[in-house]
Each structure stands twice: as C-alpha cells, then as structure tokens.
Amino acid sequence: MLDVARIAGEALMSVLENVETDTPVELNDAANIFDAVDSFAIVDLLLETEGRIEQEIGRYVPLADETIFDAEKTPLKNWSTWVDYVEKSIAS
Amino acid sequence: MWRNPLQAEAERAELRFANASIRGIVTTVGDRMVEFAEEAPGMGLSEAEVARLQRAIGLNRRQIVSGNETTSDLCAHSARRLLQGCGLTPEQCQGLIFVTQTPDYAAPATAISLATRLGLPVTSMAFDVRLGCSGFIYGLAMAYSLVESGLNRVLLCVGDVASKFVDPTDHAIAPIMGDAGSAILIERKPSAASFQFYSDGSGERALIIPNSGVRKTPEDEGMPALMHMDGASVFNFTLQRVPSMITDILQYGAKEPDAIDYFVLHQPNKYILKNIQKRMKVDDAKMPSDTQSVYGNQNSASIPGTISGFLSDDFSSRRLTSLFAGFGIGLSWAAAIVETDHIYAPATFTGIKD
Numbered sequence: 001m002l003d004v005a006r007i008a009g010e011a012l013m014s015v016l017e018n019v020e021t022d023t024p025v026e027l028n029d030a031a032n033i034f035d036a037v038d039s040f041a042i043v044d045l046l047l048e049t050e051g052r053i054e055q056e057i058g059r060y061v062p063l064a065d066e067t068i069f070d071a072e073k074t075p076l077k078n079w080s081t082w083v084d085y086v087e088k089s090i091a092s
Numbered sequence: 093m094w095r096n097p098l099q100a101e102a103e104r105a106e107l108r109f110a111n112a113s114i115r116g117i118v119t120t121v122g123d124r125m126v127e128f129a130e131e132a133p134g135m136g137l138s139e140a141e142v143a144r145l146q147r148a149i150g151l152n153r154r155q156i157v158s159g160n161e162t163t164s165d166l167c168a169h170s171a172r173r174l175l176q177g178c179g180l181t182p183e184q185c186q187g188l189i190f191v192t193q194t195p196d197y198a199a200p201a202t203a204i205s206l207a208t209r210l211g212l213p214v215t216s217m218a219f220d221v222r223l224g225c226s227g228f229i230y231g232l233a234m235a236y237s238l239v240e241s242g243l244n245r246v247l248l249c250v251g252d253v254a255s256k257f258v259d260p261t262d263h264a265i266a267p268i269m270g271d272a273g274s275a276i277l278i279e280r281k282p283s284a285a286s287f288q289f290y291s292d293g294s295g296e297r298a299l300i301i302p303n304s305g306v307r308k309t310p311e312d313e314g315m316p317a318l319m320h321m322d323g324a325s326v327f328n329f330t331l332q333r334v335p336s337m338i339t340d341i342l343q344y345g346a347k348e349p350d351a352i353d354y355f356v357l358h359q360p361n362k363y364i365l366k367n368i369q370k371r372m373k374v375d376d377a378k379m380p381s382d383t384q385s386v387y388g389n390q391n392s393a394s395i396p397g398t399i400s401g402f403l404s405d406d407f408s409s410r411r412l413t414s415l416f417a418g419f420g421i422g423l424s425w426a427a428a429i430v431e432t433d434h435i436y437a438p439a440t441f442t443g444i445k446d
Contacts, residue, residue, distance in 0.1 A: 018140035039323050040141075043148040043363055062370040064363075066332035069324035 002056060004087045011049040015041055027079065034076035039069065042076065053090060061090050105289040106344055112236035113283035114276060115245075116178050116436030117407070118170040119400035121387050122255070122271035123443025124158035135263035145267070150362025150381070154270040154388025156255040161444060163192045164206045166273025167249035169444045171210050174275045177436040180245070182211035185277075187238050187246040188218040191227035191392045193301075193421070194252045195220055206249065217243075224252070224299070225358045225420025227392030228274075229428050232416075233287045235278040248276040251393035257301055257319045265321050268361070270388020274396035277436075286345035287428045290337065295423035298325040326420070330364050334419050335371050337427050341415060345429035349374065352429070353412040354403060358419055359383035359394045387440070392418070400440040407437040 009027055016025055019041045025031060033045070046063050054060050063086065067073040075085035128151040132142045145151050157166070167190065175182060188210070190203035203218040212218070217238075223230050228250050235246040251273035258266045301319050302312035334357070342349060355374050357365060365381040383390065383398045390397040395416050399407055406412065411433040419425035 018144055039327070040144055040148055043327075044144050047148060047363060060370050062367045064327075064331055064367045066328045068331075069328045 002090065004090065005083045007052045007056060008049055008083050008086050011052050012045060015045045015048050019044075029078070029080040031079040032077050033079065033082065034071070034074050042068065049086065053086070057090065063089055107233055107237070107287040109236045109240055109283075109285040109287075111280055111282055112239040112278055112285065113281040114232075114430065114432050114435055115279045115281075116174050116277045117274060117396045117399050118174040118177065118436075118438060118441070119272055119274040119393060119397045120166045120169045120173075120441040120444060121155035121390070121397070122157035122161070122166070122253070124156050125153055126156060127153045128267050131267060132263070135261055135266065137263050145263075148361075148363055149268070150385045151267050152385040154267070154386075155442060156269070156271045156388070157253055161253065161271075162196050163194045163251045163253050163271075163273050164190065164196050164202050164209075164249075165444060166253070166271065167251055167275055168206060168209055168273075169441065169446065170273055170275035171247055171249060172446070173438070173441065174247075174277055174436065175210075177438065178277055180277070183213055185212055185245045185247050186216050186243040187235070188212055188216065189221060189231050189234055189246065189248050190218070191221045191223055191231040191248070191250040192252055193222060193224050193391065194254070194256060195222075203249070210247070212247075223424060224391050224422070225360070225394065226418035226422065226424040226426045228395045229287065229416055229418045229426035230289065230424075231392070232276065232278070232428060232430070233289070233426075235276070236285060236287075239278050239280050245277060245279045248278060250274050250276070250396065252391040254319070254389065254391055257317075259316065259318045262318075264323060265319055268384070268389045270390050272387065272390035272393040272397050274393040274400065276396055283431045283433070285428060285430045286341065287426065288337065288341050288344055289426045290333065290424070292423045295325065295329060298322045298329065298423060299421040326360070327364065329423055330360065330419060331367065333425055334368055334417060337419070337425060338368075338372055338415065338417060341417075341427035341429055347413070347415075347429055351413060352378065352415045353410075354406075354414045355379040355417070356395050356398050356403070356414055357417045359398060360389055360420065391420075394418075397440065399437060404437045404439045407432060407435055409434065
C-alpha cells in the first residue's frame with residue numbers, strides 16, 4: 001500500500017533543503033506549511049510531491065487546484081490535511 | 093439579485109462565425125536574449141532559488157527589446173512580413189485592431205498611426221483594445237465580426253513590451269516577461285469558429301499597474317507605475333477558471349477533445365500549463381508549453397507567439413482545428429475553437445530587421 005505520508009514528508013524535506021524559513025519547520029500533524037514558506041516553495045512542493053508519486057505509481061497526479069493558494073481553504077495549513085488531500089487526489 | 097440559471101446561460105457572451113478565417117500569423121520578439129541565471133544575482137536570488145524558479149515556473153531565458161522599440165514597432169515589423177508573405181498590399185486591408193497594454197501614448201490610439209505607418213488607406217478603420225493575456229482571443233473575435241459584417245480583410249496586431257512595465261529588480265515578475273508583437277490577418281473565407289468570453293473585475297488588483305491612469309487611491313499612494321502581481325491569486329484564478337472554460341468551449345463548439353489538433357493556451361508558466369494539460373487529459377504533444385522558457389510571457393501575443401515559435405511548420409502545411417485560450421489581467425479570460433488551413437506562419441522573427 002502506498003505510504004503517502006512518507007512520500008509527502010520526503011518531498012517536503014527535499015524542498016526545505018533549499019528554502020530559508022524564519023523558524024525551522026517541524027513536521028507534525030499540525031504543521032502549517034502554507035504560512036512557513038513562500039509561494040515559489042509551495043509550487044516546488046507540488047512539483048516534488050507529484051514527481052515522487054509518479055515514480056511510485058507510474059502515473060501523474062496533478063495536485064494543484066484553486067484551493068492551494070487560498071488562505072482560507074488551502075490544505076497546506078495543516079500537515080495531516082495535506083496528506084489526506086494527497087491521498088484523495090491519488091484516489092480520484 | 094436572483095438569476096434564473098437558464099436565462100443566465102442564454103445571456104453568455106458567445107459568438108459563432110462561418111465566414112471568417114485566419115490567413116497568416118507572424119510574430120516578432122525583442123532582439124535581446126536575457127538568461128535568467130545571469131540576471132538572477134542582480135535580483136538578489138541565490139543559486140538554489142534560481143534552480144527552484146527554473147523548475148517551478150520554467151524560467152530559462154526570454155527575449156526583450158534592447159532599445160526604445162515599442163509594441164507597435166514589433167507589430168509593424170510582423171505586419172509588413174505578413175502582408176508580404178500573403179502577397180497582399182496594405183490597401184487591401186480595411187481595418188486594424190491593436191491589442192496592447194503598452195501603447196505608444198495614452199492618447200491618441202496607437203492603431204491609427206500604426207495603420208498609417210503600414211500604408212492602410214484613410215478609408216480604413218483602426219482602434220486600440222486595452223487587454224492583456226486574453227487580448228488575442230478578444231481581438232480575433234472582433235476581427236472575425238468585422239469580416240463577417242462586410243470588411244474583406246482585417247489586420248489584428250497584438251503584443252506588449254512588458255519589460256518596460258516591470259521593476260527589473262523584482263524577481264517575482266521581471267524574469268517572467270518577454271517582449272513580442274504579432275500580426276494576424278483575418279479575411280473572408282468559409283470557416284467555422286466559436287468563441288466564449290468571461291470578465292471578473294473583482295480580481296482587478298491581482299495584476300495591476302497602479303498610478304498609471306486617472307484613478308488615485310490611498311492604497312496606491314507612493315507605488316510606482318509598474319506591474320504588480322499577486323501570484324497566488326493569479327494561480328488560483330487560472331486553476332479555477334481555465335479547465336472549466338476549456339470544457340465549455342468544447343461543448344459550445346460541439347467538439348470532442350480528440351478532434352482538436354492543438355490546444356494553444358496563454359503561456360504564463362510551465363507548471364500551470366502542465367497541471368491544466370494533465371487535468372484535462374490532453375496529450376503532451378497537443379499542448380505546447382515551452383514559450384515561457386524560450387521567449388518569456390508574451391502577454392496578448394503568447395498564443396500567436398507559440399504558433400510562430402513552435403508550431404509554424406504544422407500551421408503552414410496542414411488543415412488544423414485549434415483551441416485557443418487566453419487568461420489573465422482584468423481578470424479577463426476567453427477561449428475559441430478555430431479552423432485554419434495552410435496559413436502563412438513563418439518561424440518567429442528575432443528583432444526588427446528593417
């Protein structure tokens with residue numbers, strides 16, 4: 001079974017290697033990625049996560065939709081929500 | 093106010109044409125090539141940030157004007173080459189539409205002087221349209237309307253010297269913009285085309301040049317008259333509106349996706365285009381996405397610029413059914429399904445040669 005939490009976590013760590021943040025991002029269920037990084041890093045996270053998923057399952061799953069940069073609706077405000085979002089995107 | 097959905101549907105801005113067609117497309121880009129990796133340090137970007145932006149947005153290089161050339165200069169060059177290539181004289185055109193956000197002057201309209209420079213007779217009509225990334229579709233629909241209403245040929249000139257309205261040190265927008273001017277000849281000939289249009293002024297501030305007109309607002313006080321972009325809003329707008337627009341125009345044009353030879357979309361960045369392509373389940377080869385990486389964002393010239401830059405052989409040698417989609421500043425977006433048949437479509441010209 002696909003370990004989406006691991007894939008998403010590894011993608012985030014890879015992106016954060018090249019991003020300066022005001023405070024270190026601690027990866028836990030409540031982590032708020034949306035407010036921790038800039039918009040380019042979010043696009044980078046989308047790309048990185050999509051690439052890793054494609055490697056694992058052999059097909060491209062587009063993760064960006066109109067909620068990603070919406071401050072009210074973005075799944076990136078909460079890490080567990082983001083993992084759920086990725087899982088649902090793969091399933092749909 | 094409550095609106096009946098069926099009534100709203102009937103009131104949509106949609107147009108169909110049967111007797112207008114594109115005869116040729118020519119694009120001229122700025123003569124100066126700027127490598128993103130070379131200009132990035134001047135914007136305060138580290139090597140790692142450069143790599144991120146290259147990957148995420150597709151930034152690589154762009155073409156801008158090196159001197160004081162204007163959009164109308166680029167368009168004039170394209171239009172001359174277009175008329176020459178089609179074996180026509182300027183006197184055989186009765187109209188010129190100039191779509192740009194960078195006119196020669198705030199007044200008068202640049203289209204009038206451009207028409208005179210090109211040699212169109214005083215008995216022709218010429219006017220400007222102030223639109224950005226959706227402008228090609230709007231201009232094309234207006235040209236089709238004029239031809240169906242009686243004119244024999246209309247020149248549509250679209251483009252921007254966008255490098256002139258960005259802060260060269262603003263890494264959020266400066267490395268995106270390219271300079272281009274396209275000329276498109278529309279003439280009377282049986283051919284089917286469908287258009288749909290959308291406008292949403294509530295997104296006015298997502299892309300805006302403050303202090304560039306008559307309106308003065310407290311929030312704009314002290315801001316330079318340069319393009320300001322709320323990238324997140326534009327990203328959301330694109331992913332919210334463009335896929336549904338493509339679905340709608342296919343339905344309105346009564347076409348299955350397989351019947352479309354090319355989906356030529358405005359080229360804001362590679363990631364957005366790839367996302368739309370995958371969500372719409374369109375083959376890679378049918379939706380070109382390299383314009384941003386080679387020429388920069390060409391604004392209203394990005395659709396004809398993509399044809400000139402990457403599809404000139406096919407448009408020159410085949411009968412094609414294409415779906416065009418423009419979207420951006422306004423917010424304004426529009427789509428069209430258009431048939432072309434062996435049009436004059438040479439590869440992009442770099443710089444003004446005459």
